[in-house]
Amino acid sequence: MSKSLDAIVVTLGTGVADERAKGPVQSYQDLIERVQHRAHLYEGLQYIEEQLQTLRRTVQSLPSLPPEREVLWANAVLALPNMALLEIDTTGLSEDAEIVRVTLLSPTGTLIDDILIKPKYPLTPRLSEINGLRNEDLEQALSIREAWPRIAESLEGRYILSFAQDFDREKLNETALRDQLPRINFIGEDLQLHLGHFLGNSYIKLAEACTRIGHPLPERPHQTGVDRARGQLHTLQAMANAVTSCNTSTPAPGADNSEDQSFDTGEHPF
Secondary structure: OOOOHHHHHHHHHHHHHHHOOOOOOOOOHHHHHHHHHHHHHHHHHHHHHHHHHHHHHHHHHOOOOOHHHHHHHHHHHHOOOOOEEEEEEEOOOOOOEEEEEEEEEEOOOOOEEEEEEOOOOOOHHHHHHHHHOOOHHHHOOOHHHHHHHHHHHHOOOOOOOOHHHHHHHHHHHHHHHHHHHHEEEEEEEEEHHHHHHHHHHOOOOHHHHHOOOOOOEEEEEEEOHHHHHHHHHHHHHHHHHHOOOOOOOOOOOOOOOOOOOOOOOOOOOO
């Protein structure tokens, strides 16, 4: 059938009206003709249904739109005068991992504080690559006991956003318990959680998100905690502007446009 859908709909409407106007069957020949006529009507209906299915699949394959609630949330958080973005670097994921850097960034991109902390044991080459810190960078750094009041003061009275915030809270609590330091509490939210809702991918990593929005992080080992804090700010600003990607190319029809790509879980690649 080469007619347009509009033409087929008109033809079907006319055919149905004609069929109704004929009334009851008057003869066997009339029955044969009416059966053939209705077969053509059903053929037209089937064609329309097939075209609708194709159109439905095409519409469903469009890239998902970001949730408006996350856009509004990002704008509201950026307007908070006491908001700060937190980045904590450690020597690992285990309970005995040490904090080696605490970075706080303001919503305007100003560095509020950047605290280097000397660990009890030297960093391995792998840890140096991950954190962007060398052992010589930490030679004159504060001990965790010396740095603790400064960390507490930097967090006090601020609304804290951080990527994988549960990890940050755990490391602060574990450090306080291990070194018999006052526990540090702060209020805030997990940026990764909101970004996951925004992009439709709960497992997206900060580096991937930064690349998508056109602000890629430096390659390791040149990527520092300050870079990652700025990356958090860039993603938050992108959310506030409803930007999900700097790639404006249109995927081919039928291509997989799902945001649920395969990413490693978590943000800390130990």
